[in-house]
Amino acid sequence: MTVHKIGDSVPRQENERLITGSGRFTDDLRFDDEAHMAVVRSVHANAVLRAVDCETARSMEGVIAVLTCRELKEDGIGALKPPFSVTSADGTPMFLPELLALVTDRVRSVGDPIAVVIAETRDIAEDAAECVLVDYEEHEAVSRPRAATLEGAPRIWDDLEDNIAFRIELGDEQARKAAFEVEIDPMTGATRITRYCVVDDFGTVINPMLLKGQIHGGVVQGAGQALMEDIVYEAGTGQQLTASFMDYAMPRADDFPDFTVESMPTPTKANAIGAKGAGEAGTVGALPAVISAICDALSPYGIHHIEMPATPMPVWQALKDAGAYD
DSSP states (O other), X not given: OOOOOTTOOOOOSSHHHHHTTOOOOGGGOOOXXXXXXXXXXXXXXXXXXXXXXXXXXXXXXXXXXXXXXXXXXXXXXXXXOOSOOOBOTTSOBOOOOOBOSSOSSEEXXXXXXXXXXXXXXXXXXXXXXHTOEEEEEEOOBOOSHHHHTSTTOOOSSTTOSSSOOOOOOOSOHHHHHHHEEEEEOTTTOOEEXXXXXEEEOOBSOSOHHHHHHHHHHHHHHHHHHHHTOOOOBOXXXXXXXXXXXXXXXXXXXXXXXXXXXXXXXXXXXXXXXXXXXXXXXXXXXHHHHHHHHHHHHHGGGTOOOOOSSOOHHHXXXXXHHTTTTO
């Protein structure tokens, strides 16, 4: 019997079970007297709720309850609290709106939860959810983050004039330039990552192989969002246009170089072995790193901002607008 110690690279044992369909997931579980929930969601990106009629749904056989924000308040369920808050560089506190599990009088995105239906089966819950009638007063919506910050853009929250919750800058610019490099084809605007280095503190590393695999996947997820993944919404309505993988680009292995992953562990005192989480580390670093590297490559042309995703078209357009082809 092989005995492993902390710091050994140990291959996963569960892969065959998971990739052959033998895994057991939450949706596979069944219990006696279980109930099912369906959510009634907004079909508009920006609208005032005039009325929500749940009576037909409540009267359907097999429906246990139909709940709205009214029931939330009656039961004393308050607003959701963010796990942290930040302060802008000028000392202004982060804008924190009241966020309830179910919206009250206004929806601010397609899919905002308006009501939930609890029923004896999934089919009954979904059928009853379709019987909840919502009367909307639709307003103009903005579907791109940068457009939402422009003067005259529709307000998301009445108490926030410019739709910007906070402003902050962090990091070492010179270190970032050295760690991430990209190449841009000036004729097509196509970007390719040529070098990517990761240095992070995960505390005591229990299994380096799993840690690096987690980081690799996270980097690809973040870089994919920075370079190609784009959820496109119709201007003015906020309706999603990229609703399947036929319209949504996904990163592949040959889109990336080999990654350099280094660990600088400082064991935590929060547990006995000193390990820290690594779940989102690769992703949160990749987004700003890749976009910053692109901006560095374009800076000789006076270009210092590119929206995500930096697909070939906006990169080429930025070069054209900057006079690169004159």
